[in-house]
Amino acid sequence: xxxxxxxxxxxxxxxxxxxxxxxxxxxxxxxxxxxxxxxxxxxxxxxxxxxxxxxxxxxxxxxxxxxxxxxxxxxxxxxxxxxxxxxxxxxxxxxxxxxxxxxxxxxxxxxxxxxxxxxxxxxxxxxxxxxxxxxxxxxxxxxxxxxxxxxxxxxxxxxxxxxxxxxxxxxxxxxxxxxxxxxxxxxxxxxxxxxxxxxxxxxxxx
Amino acid sequence: xxxxxxxxxxxxxxxxxxxxxxxxxxxxxxxxxxxxxxxxxxxxxxxxxxxxxxxxxxxxxxxxxxxxxxxxxxxxxxxxxxxxxxxxxxxxxxxxxxxxxxxxxxxxxxxxxxxxxxxxxxxxxxxxxxxxxxxxxxxxxxxxxxxxxxxxxxxxxxxxxxxxxxxxxxxxxxxxxxxxxxxxxxxxxxxxxxxxxxxxxxxxxx
Numbered sequence: 001x002x003x004x005x006x007x008x009x010x011x012x013x014x015x016x017x018x019x020x021x022x023x024x025x026x027x028x029x030x031x032x033x034x035x036x037x038x039x040x041x042x043x044x045x046x047x048x049x050x051x052x053x054x055x056x057x058x059x060x061x062x063x064x065x066x067x068x069x070x071x072x073x074x075x076x077x078x079x080x081x082x083x084x085x086x087x088x089x090x091x092x093x094x095x096x097x098x099x100x101x102x103x104x105x106x107x108x109x110x111x112x113x114x115x116x117x118x119x120x121x122x123x124x125x126x127x128x129x130x131x132x133x134x135x136x137x138x139x140x141x142x143x144x145x146x147x148x149x150x151x152x153x154x155x156x157x158x159x160x161x162x163x164x165x166x167x168x169x170x171x172x173x174x175x176x177x178x179x180x181x182x183x184x185x186x187x188x189x190x191x192x193x194x195x196x197x198x199x200x201x202x203x204x205x206x
Numbered sequence: 207x208x209x210x211x212x213x214x215x216x217x218x219x220x221x222x223x224x225x226x227x228x229x230x231x232x233x234x235x236x237x238x239x240x241x242x243x244x245x246x247x248x249x250x251x252x253x254x255x256x257x258x259x260x261x262x263x264x265x266x267x268x269x270x271x272x273x274x275x276x277x278x279x280x281x282x283x284x285x286x287x288x289x290x291x292x293x294x295x296x297x298x299x300x301x302x303x304x305x306x307x308x309x310x311x312x313x314x315x316x317x318x319x320x321x322x323x324x325x326x327x328x329x330x331x332x333x334x335x336x337x338x339x340x341x342x343x344x345x346x347x348x349x350x351x352x353x354x355x356x357x358x359x360x361x362x363x364x365x366x367x368x369x370x371x372x373x374x375x376x377x378x379x380x381x382x383x384x385x386x387x388x389x390x391x392x393x394x395x396x397x398x399x400x401x402x403x404x405x406x407x408x409x410x411x412x
Contacts, residue, residue, distance in 0.1 A: 123398075126406070126410060129409075159407060162407060166399065166400060167395070167399055168398060168400055168406060186391075186395045186398065188391035189395035190395070192329075192373040192392065194368065194371055194374055197374055200332070200368070200376075204335055205335075206335070
């Protein structure tokens, strides 16, 4: 009955800047080959230190357009004159290998993935409270007041999409490992859902 | 934001005789106070060694009827002239305390609970295959051929209700601990579902 858990889960993870999702995801990926971050394609130039195929797949505008025309972009956006997006063929390859693929994207992209892939599981990571989010952004020191205000406004926009998500996880202070464990639990649980195991009785009686 | 995970989950666990759910549940309850088995009420006489409030709550027919009339039975059935059922007030008390309450019941009772409590999570535990189920029942030695045939027919009946369940877990040979961990993952995951956290943004902005 091993076929039951063979395919990976497509996991969309969103959360406002300052929610700590970077740390949560690094816990998720550390020593766990069953999870992989989807590498986005982009047409922008690589910055110093960025590695092709690790931070992004760096492609020409022409190649990106070819992917769009071939309906291979699960979601994409244009920002400051450059394309950014998720190539579906690579995601599917990993899922078929049983790898759970994580897309770390903003709510707009998440909504596009939800429409295109009803099998995707959408998780929103929340900071404990708005007050704490504000404090976190301020404590970084590197952000100007204007920048903080912009990020907070953006957080409100992102969180307005919460009802469209399937799960929300509150990333309590110093608990990013626990939040990563909850993400793992969501994946284990989703793999056991009846709707993902429609052929199970056939297999049982075989 | 701790209120988010305060209430327990009502977990209905079913599975054909021979699927190993007894062992799975004993792993779930061992050293884990966050789970409790709901103790059924019955009007039958206690058997030697059975403790009131542990194996069953032993009550008179009159008292059981009073519970039915007060709409306090989440599900109940009459079998060989005796009543058996789940008292809802005790279940609610535990859920309010944050305890996850497990009802180990057959599919008929599970369907009644599902109708009465849309918040209940229904999990079916499956043996790895029909062939293995048959082998397990046979290897017990204590079962007659007639009894085995009866249990297998009953298993088919129970499994026909699988589409009504939310999750299914295949209890692989010697993996009952893993199956118990999957039950735990289902509970963690269910607690994070958006539909169970409708007030979360209000709390976030407070």
